[in-house]
Amino acid sequence: MKLTLIGGGGFRVPQIFEALAAKDASARVTELCLYDLGPERLEVMRSVLLQLAGSTPRPPRITVETDLDTALRGASFVFSAMRVGGAAGRIADERVALDLGVLGQETVGPGGLAYALRTLPAARRLAERVAAVAPEAWVINFTNPAGMVTEAMRAALGDRVIGICDTPIGLMRRAVHAVGSTPEAVDFDYVGLNHLGWLRRISVDGQDRLPALLADNTALGQMEEARLMGFDWVRALGAVPNEYLYYYYFQREATERIRASAETRGEFLQRQQAGFYEQAHLYPNSALELWQQTKHDREASYMAESRPEEEHNGRQESDVDGGGYQGVALDLMGGLTHGTSATMILNVANRGTVPELPDDAVIEVACDVRAGGVQARKVAPVRADMLGLLQQVKAVEQMTIAASLHRDPVLAWRALAAHPLVDSVTVAQKLLDTYRQVIPGVAAAFD
Template sequence: MKLTIIGGGGFRVPQIFEAISSDGDHARVTELCLFDVSRERLDIINSVLMQLAESLARPPRVTLTTDLDEAITGAQFVFSAMRIGGAEGRIKDERIALDLGVLGQETIGPGGLAYALRTLPHARRLAERVAALAPDAWVINFTNPAGMVTEAMRASLGDRVIGICDTPIGLMRRAVHAVGSTPDAVDFDYVGLNHLGWLRRVSVGGQDLLPGLLASDEALGGIEEARLMGFDWVRALGAIPNEYLYYYYFEREATERIRSSAETRGQFLQRQQSVFYREAHQHPGSALALWNRTKHDRESSYMAESRPEEERDNREESDIDGGGYQTVALDLMSALVNGRESTMILNVANRGNVAELPDEAVIEVACTVGAGGVAPHNVAPVTGDMLGLMQQVKAVEQLTIAASVSRDRALAWRAIAAHPLVDSISVARKLFDTYRAEIPGVAAAFE
């Protein structure tokens, strides 16, 4: 079976390689095809993979290409992990917003919309080429903003594109541990959009254990999201929020922490990964050791701005154990291929699940995956402040997609102005104009 990764020179690719090369009852990949626009990055990542392969049980054959059609042809699965504009684009996404007094973050707020505007044309092209060259392939979308990109790709691929994210899976893992159960024994209700969702029920044997979890300081102490946002707040919600809701619930604090930091997350990653790619290029024999060192630093500092200064570079090991995107993707791929049903949280079409959102809107909910495809679980009604936030952010996402398709600058301005973290129409206009002026990919999207 051929698996293609779009963005095959990306830093996380070795984690996928490790997952698909392990022993176990999972889908067996015989060819891993890496596509990237940079041959140099492909060669560097390939050096890491070849050194990893020496210690792995069943590594697949690895092929490299800078030709998109060659990469897609013959693929049964396509992982989309592109980063249009690279780390430089992310830095500008974040810094331009901060300079105008607005939250600067990769996927949340106007930074996420700038990222989307330069990414959506490439995502639609990828979807069109997959539909033409590998119509039976499944596309698993890692590319952020994942919900928006998945929704745009559905125009060509329909249900054969599925968005994934590891943050709700991590939340579920911590909650299951906190109630002293196992994943197979738990039934749950999780609903939201990508990077905006809530765990509202955790049931074992028909009994909802979430109220007891929320009442216990000891249990909440093992849940990163509760520590980030405060025990009192999650108790007031009656639910455990996805960690990215920190940026909505604590916008002022998050913005100030990011502005007062020596560098943004984008600047940190650019500095860190530039060193990795440069040193690995100069010393290919040490590529794996360099990659392992960089990976640990990257994961331990994830969402550092949400934690107190003394904890920013010391994330608890329990919060980064248990796998990430690669584990979710492999579980999804294996369930589709092997037919053994599995439950996971995915980005899929709404189709009336949340009655107040459009049917074609992509939402993030628990799904059962098997040989027949993906079946979303029905969720309890969404009401009040949770529904309001979902509706507003989904409206922003759909305005952004429409602006990209039609190359309509007014719609793009409206999208930014409608975002709940942008408090001024004039600031929204300045954001859009500055993104177009300083980020070539955003300007190109409207030519």
């Protein structure tokens, strides 16, 4: 079975390879095709993977490709992990917003909308080429902003594109551990959008263990989300929020901390990863060792820009172990291929799951995965405070998709102005104007 990885020169590619090559991998891939527009990055990743292959039980054959149709032809699965505009685009996403006094973050707020505006045209082109060249392939989308990108790709691919994110999976892993159970023994209710959701129930033997978890300081201390946002607030919510909700619930604090930091997350990653690619290109025989060192620093500092200075590298080992989106993707592949029944949190079409949202909206909920497709599980009614935020952000996402599709800057302005983290129509206009001036991909979105 052939798997094509769009963004094959990206830093996280070896994690996917490790999952594919594991003895207990849920899907057997015989060829991993790396597609990227950067030949040097492709060669660095090829060096890392070849060194990894020697210590893995059943490594797939590695191919590299810079022609999209060739890369897609014959693929059973396509992973989309592109970063249009690279690290420079991400830095601009963050800095432009911060300079105007609003949150500067990669996927949340105006930075996420700028990221979407330059990414959606490429995502649509990819979807169209998959539909033409590999119509039976499943597309698993990691590309951020994952909800918007998945929703845009559905126009060409329908249900054959599914969005994934490791954040809610990590939340669930910690919650299962905190209640002293196993994934197979729990039932749960999780609802939201990508990077905006809540765990509202976790049941064992028909009994909801969430109230007890929220009441227990020791158990709650195992939840990174509770440590980040405070035990009192999580208890007040009566739910465990996705960690990205920190940016909504603590907008002022997050913005001030990021502005006070020596560098944004994008600037940190550009400095760190530029060093890795440069060194790995010069010393290809040490590429794997260099990658492993860089990976540890990257994971340990996740969301560090939003924490107090003394906690910048304070993630617990349990917060970063257990695998990431590569494990989610492999489990999804296994379910779709072999029919192994599984319950996963995925980005899929709403279709009445949350009646107050449009049917065609992509939401993030628990789904049953079986051979040939996924089915969203029913969720409990969504409380008004949560629903209001979901409706507002989804409206912003759909306006952004429409602005990209129709190349309409007025719709883009409306989307920015409607976002709950943008506090002024005037600021929204300045954001759009500045993004168009400094990010070529945003300017090109309206040409």
